[in-house]
Amino acid sequence: MAILLTEWSIRGAADPRTFDRGRDVFESGSIRRILVEGETVTATVAGARPYRVRLRLTDGGLEGVCDCPQGQDEVFCKHCVATALAWMRGMRSSIVDAHAVLPDLSELRQAIRLPDPWHAYSYFERVNAVLDRLAGSGDADAVADLVEHARLLLIEASEARDEEDSGFTAAVTRCEEIHLAACLAGSPDPVRLADTVVTRARSLDFEDAAEVVPAYFPALGRAGLARCRELLEAALADLPGGPASVFDSRRYAIAAVLDAAAEHERSAVR
Numbered sequence: 303m304a305i306l307l308t309e310w311s312i313r314g315a316a317d318p319r320t321f322d323r324g325r326d327v328f329e330s331g332s333i334r335r336i337l338v339e340g341e342t343v344t345a346t347v348a349g350a351r352p353y354r355v356r357l358r359l360t361d362g363g364l365e366g367v368c369d370c371p372q373g374q375d376e377v378f379c380k381h382c383v384a385t386a387l388a389w390m391r392g393m394r395s396s397i398v399d400a401h402a403v404l405p406d407l408s409e410l411r412q413a414i415r416l417p418d419p420w421h422a423y424s425y426f427e428r429v430n431a432v433l434d435r436l437a438g439s440g441d442a443d444a445v446a447d448l449v450e451h452a453r454l455l456l457i458e459a460s461e462a463r464d465e466e467d468s469g470f471t472a473a474v475t476r477c478e479e480i481h482l483a484a485c486l487a488g489s490p491d492p493v494r495l496a497d498t499v500v501t502r503a504r505s506l507d508f509e510d511a512a513e514v515v516p517a518y519f520p521a522l523g524r525a526g527l528a529r530c531r532e533l534l535e536a537a538l539a540d541l542p543g544g545p546a547s548v549f550d551s552r553r554y555a556i557a558a559v560l561d562a563a564a565e566h567e568r569s570a571v572r
């Protein structure tokens with residue numbers, strides 16, 4: 303069963319004023335956590351207090367429940383609208399398949415393998431379709447593993463193509479977004495996650511590390527954070543010395559992440 307989730311079906315579920323208010327809630331970034339499982343989605347929406355929303359796509363349309371006062375009166379409230387918009391945007395293809403299953407590794411390889419002859423458009427369409435399935439899954443821990451594989455496969459594929467293609471950059475960025483969201487939603491192994499994140503930062507010569515790595519701190523916990531610092535300190539020690547070397551920017555970037563880690567630990571203790 304494949305049902306289409308469109309803005310039309312969301313408008314059909316809510317009155318026009320509520321739709322507009324829900325769109326404001328969505329655009330203000332109030333969706334805290336969203337979990338998609340087939341044709342059902344649950345989310346937490348920030349407001350006067352966190353509201354719990356559950357939506358279901360049925361043959362009859364979109365159904366929603368929320369624990370806010372309006373939701374208690376069985377109204378499709380603004381939190382339901384906001385969640386539906388987030389769901390629609392996250393799914394990208396707008397198609398919600400009740401029997402969607404996660405792609406496995408061989409499917410990922412198949413989708414990301416370079417085609418011959420090369421048609422960038424159909425290639426990235428295929429890649430995005432497989433990433434849609436990862437982004438739409440509720441199995442956060444499995445998604446985190448798979449999407450990291452997808453990212454590495456994409457980098458391999460882009461290196462095999464001699465010419466630059468911004469499609470690869472966009473797809474790799476999307477993998478990183480899906481990975482971070484899955485790590486924050488799930489319960490990844492903290493030490494393994496620290497290894498993954500620092501290895502990634504290292505492969506990029508720690509460029510942007512001060513922005514990328516700290517985003518994972520909430521998912522790392524105490525053990526992961528300790529591992530992260532250990533790896534970063536080792537990376538710092540590995541840098542060739544000497545005055546004003548070309549490695550200075552790398553040194554500053556690593557030091558900035560270590561500072562952020564120390565700050566995170568302090569605030570977590572408070």
Ligand SMILES: [Zn+2]
Pocket residue numbers: 353368369370371372373379380381382
């Ligand atoms: Zn509500």
